[in-house]
Amino acid sequence: MPAIVIVGAQWGDEGKGKATDLLGGRVDYVVKPNGGNNAGHTVVIGGEKYELKLLPAGILSPNAIPIIGNGCVVNLEALFEEIEGLEARGADTSKLRISANAHLVAPYHQILDKVTERFLGKRAIGTTGRGIGPAYMDKVARLGIRVQDVFDESILRQKVEGSLRQKNELLVKVYNRRNVLVEEVVEYFLAFADRLRPLVVDSTYVLNTALDEGKVVLMEGGQATFLDVDHGTYPFVTSSNPTAGGASVGSGIGPTRITRCVGIIKAYTTRVGAGPFPTELFDDMGIYLQKTGGEFGVNTGRPRRCGWYDSVLARHASRVNGFTDYFVTKLDVLTGLESIPVCVAYDVDGQRHDEMPMTQTDFHHATPIFEYFDGWTEDISGARSLADLPVNAQKYIEALERVSGTRISAIGVGPDREQTIVINDLITS
Ligand code: GDP
Ligand code: IMO
Ligand code: MG
Numbered sequence: 001m002p003a004i005v006i007v008g009a010q011w012g013d014e015g016k017g018k019a020t021d022l023l024g025g026r027v028d029y030v031v032k033p034n035g036g037n038n039a040g041h042t043v044v045i046g047g048e049k050y051e052l053k054l055l056p057a058g059i060l061s062p063n064a065i066p067i068i069g070n071g072c073v074v075n076l077e078a079l080f081e082e083i084e085g086l087e088a089r090g091a092d093t094s095k096l097r098i099s100a101n102a103h104l105v106a107p108y109h110q111i112l113d114k115v116t117e118r119f120l121g122k123r124a125i126g127t128t129g130r131g132i133g134p135a136y137m138d139k140v141a142r143l144g145i146r147v148q149d150v151f152d153e154s155i156l157r158q159k160v161e162g163s164l165r166q167k168n169e170l171l172v173k174v175y176n177r178r179n180v181l182v183e184e185v186v187e188y189f190l191a192f193a194d195r196l197r198p199l200v201v202d203s204t205y206v207l208n209t210a211l212d213e214g215k216v217v218l219m220e221g222g223q224a225t226f227l228d229v230d231h232g233t234y235p236f237v238t239s240s241n242p243t244a245g246g247a248s249v250g251s252g253i254g255p256t257r258i259t260r261c262v263g264i265i266k267a268y269t270t271r272v273g274a275g276p277f278p279t280e281l282f283d284d285m286g287i288y289l290q291k292t293g294g295e296f297g298v299n300t301g302r303p304r305r306c307g308w309y310d311s312v313l314a315r316h317a318s319r320v321n322g323f324t325d326y327f328v329t330k331l332d333v334l335t336g337l338e339s340i341p342v343c344v345a346y347d348v349d350g351q352r353h354d355e356m357p358m359t360q361t362d363f364h365h366a367t368p369i370f371e372y373f374d375g376w377t378e379d380i381s382g383a384r385s386l387a388d389l390p391v392n393a394q395k396y397i398e399a400l401e402r403v404s405g406t407r408i409s410a411i412g413v414g415p416d417r418e419q420t421i422v423i424n425d426l427i428t429s
Pocket of ligand 3: 012014
């Protein structure tokens with residue numbers, strides 16, 4: 001009954017989609033435990049590229065049953081658009097199931113996301129604008145609308161009314177926006193009811209029964225450790241818990257059932273949106289990594305900020321998630337560099353910090369202390385074992401393992417599923 005969690009170890013876009021796809025052929029269920037259509041997971045199969053937003057990337061693994069877990073927030077318009085897009089490309093989406101307890105993103109959540117960012121001005125978070133924060137706010141405030149509510153019109157109307165009473169005051173009086181009509185929102189949700197009904201299940205029951213039967217379940221986390229609302233660089237975070245504990249809550253699979261916890265981590269670091277980033281590069285090298293790594297957001301198209309590998313973050317992520325393995329991606333992007341810096345500690349106002357500073361103020365003041373490693377020039381995109389890598393690339397990986405707190409079990413040397421070096425099997429060993 002293996003239950004494997006895939007977690008982003010940095011600020012997102014580490015290659016969780018590729019990792020999911022790599023394992024997808026050997027798993028029975030792929031559940032997305034958190035987030036919504038703020039994610040963008042890329043899968044490249046035989047040169048063909050797919051970009052998944054709300055749907056788990058596991059939907060492209062023909063034998064796996066994809067599930068949107070209870071911890072997700074679902075935009076129904078985006079859901080059916082994405083399903084149609086995949087179907088048009090010949091993918092089979094018929095096995096998709098959605099938790100009855102997942103929350104819905106309402107049109108007013110998107111409005112609120114945008115106006116809140118505008119009112120924050122210079123302190124804006126740089127959200128994806130998909131209404132994710134406001135939808136999770138409503139969930140925690142107990143004002144949310146859940147997937148199951150769409151099947152009970154009277155309850156749906158009561159809940160929308162309850163949620164809008166306070167929001168309309170805010171929208172009209174504070175944000176100078178138009179009043180949102182209850183009936184419009186109710187009609188919006190009801191329009192999806194017939195298409196939604198056959199997809200909805202008690203996903204916690206389904207997943208736990210599958211584990212009882214010895215099936216393999218993969219939890220494909222969205223976002224990442226440092227975007228976690230508890231463990232990330234708050235307030236520059238998303239509004240869910242993308243860490244391993246969140247995967248347990250967001251899928252209803254108890255922590256004791258999780259057998260592997262795999263951190264996906266780039267061989268350097270990127271970030272989209274605002275917030276501190278100690279190893280960020282502001283010079284030509286940053287642009288070089290952005291271009292060479294194709295570092296442009298899948299979801300919003302924004303250029304990703306780029307910087308060197310940060311082992312302080314890696315060690316912290318190992319701890320917070322209890323990683324059993326690291327999957328280092330995009331090693332190929334570093335090919336051709338003479339020397340590669342790796343951040344091993346921070347300098348905070350003249351003081352060395354080997355681990356994550358306790359306060360946000362200190363983290364904002366952190367500058368990297370680097371160790372330098374010799375680069376390599378050979379093309380590594382065809383490497384399929386550690387021995388295929390040039391000696392300096394092997395040494396770089398050894399160094400990352402030494403400073404990151406968790407063994408490295410896989411290495412990405414290109415975007416395609418096949419372009420992977422597997423050192424330890426991520427399901428069985
Ligand atoms: P996710 O959100 O964690 O799934 O990651 P994204 O899909 O947003 O971004 C990762 C990008 O890197 C995608 O374009 C992937 O196709 C690509 N990618 C993943 N692994 C590798 C790798 O090992 N090498 C290279 N060159 N690209 C990779
Ligand atoms: P995947 O799953 C990278 C970032 C946004 C913003 C912050 C809050 O592809 O790794 P939100 O819309 O969630 O309220 O935005 O979080 N963000 C991501 N950055 N990858 C993602 O997902 C992200 N999802 C959200 O850019 O800084
Ligand atoms: Mg992404």
